Amino acid sequence: MKSTAISAHLQLTPGQRYVELARPWTLVALYSGLAVAGWWWLAVPVAVAVCLAAFVQMHDAMHNALGLSKPVNERILTLSGLLILKSGHALQVTHLRHHGRCLTEDDPEGAPATWKFSRVLWQGPWHILMLRRESLRIAPNTRRIQLLETAFTVLLLAAFVGLYLLTGSLVGLVYWGVAFLMSATMPIWASYIPHHVASRYPAARVAAAMAQIWTPVVSSFAFHHVHHHYPRVPTALLHRAAAELPPPPEELHHH
Structure with missing residues (x-):
């Protein structure tokens, strides 16, 4: 099979692309409905699913694998990153470095895969903050979009707090807690395990x-x-x- 045929065969069809783009946002709507109804035993697992779906969408956008135009892909990278309360462009910088220099000393994203598991457990929660610093160091030319996305994240968190103070609703704060837990454990499920199994x-x-x-x-x-x-x-x-x-x-x- 020629490489062009392989490339065409392994691209998303319009229907598949719609599913990939809609998945995390459909789950957000489902989470919101369940949380407003007070069905937390269902809402919390759905919030976890939102974070995982957003992570996959953001990851595919990092590699421009969704078959979108560059401007649209850039927006998807930003929006899917916000769903997990992160800067998509900052994570893209360290992820592409990971692909280029996998598990070397100059691969900050892949570092947890080289640690002992006990270290991943206690240092992992701080790792995502270190990646933010590293992304600014590695790609200062993207500093503006990284900081803009960070500002959007702060505004989103402020909105969650405001929602609680004004209405007593925990919808935003619970989602924040789930997203924080997913971020804190990301070095385990997104780095250590994939590179050890x-x-x-x-x-x-x-x-x-x-x-x-x-x-x-x-x-x-x-x-x-x-x-x-x-x-x-x-x-x-x-x-x-x-x-x-x-x-x-x-x-x-x-x-």
Whole structure:
């Protein structure tokens, strides 16, 4: 199969693109409805799903893998980042550095994958703050958009507090708490585990089987090494890339 055919085959169809773009925002609406109704036992898990879906969308936007024009892709990167209370462009800087210098000393995003697990647990929550500093150092030319997105995040948090003070509603504060927990554990589920679990392991095999059913979140775990080798393939299609493209060497991306 020619490379052009491979590229076309592993791009999102218009219908798939709509699903990928709509998923986190549909979940936000669902969370809001459940939280307003006071069904917290459902709302909190949905908030976790929002953060994971936003992470996948932001990640695909980082690699321009959604098949969007550059201006639209830039907006999606900003908006999906705000869903997890982050600067999408700041995370893009350190993520692209991770791809270029994977697990080296000059790879701040991948650093937790080289630590002992105990260190990931206690230092991980502060790691995301370090990445913000590193992103400004690595790409000072994107300083304006990084700081603008940071300001938007602060305004969003202020709105959550204001909502509580004015109405007594916990909808925003609970979401903030969930997003904080997801950020604090991100070095575990987005760095340490993907770089330590090879595709031959039972957990990865189960995830690979599940990925064919639905979830891009599972795909990002099961086919992490595939993503490193074929970063322009959308997360939702990584299972197809794993089945059809030449297998990449996993040892380059595992510690």
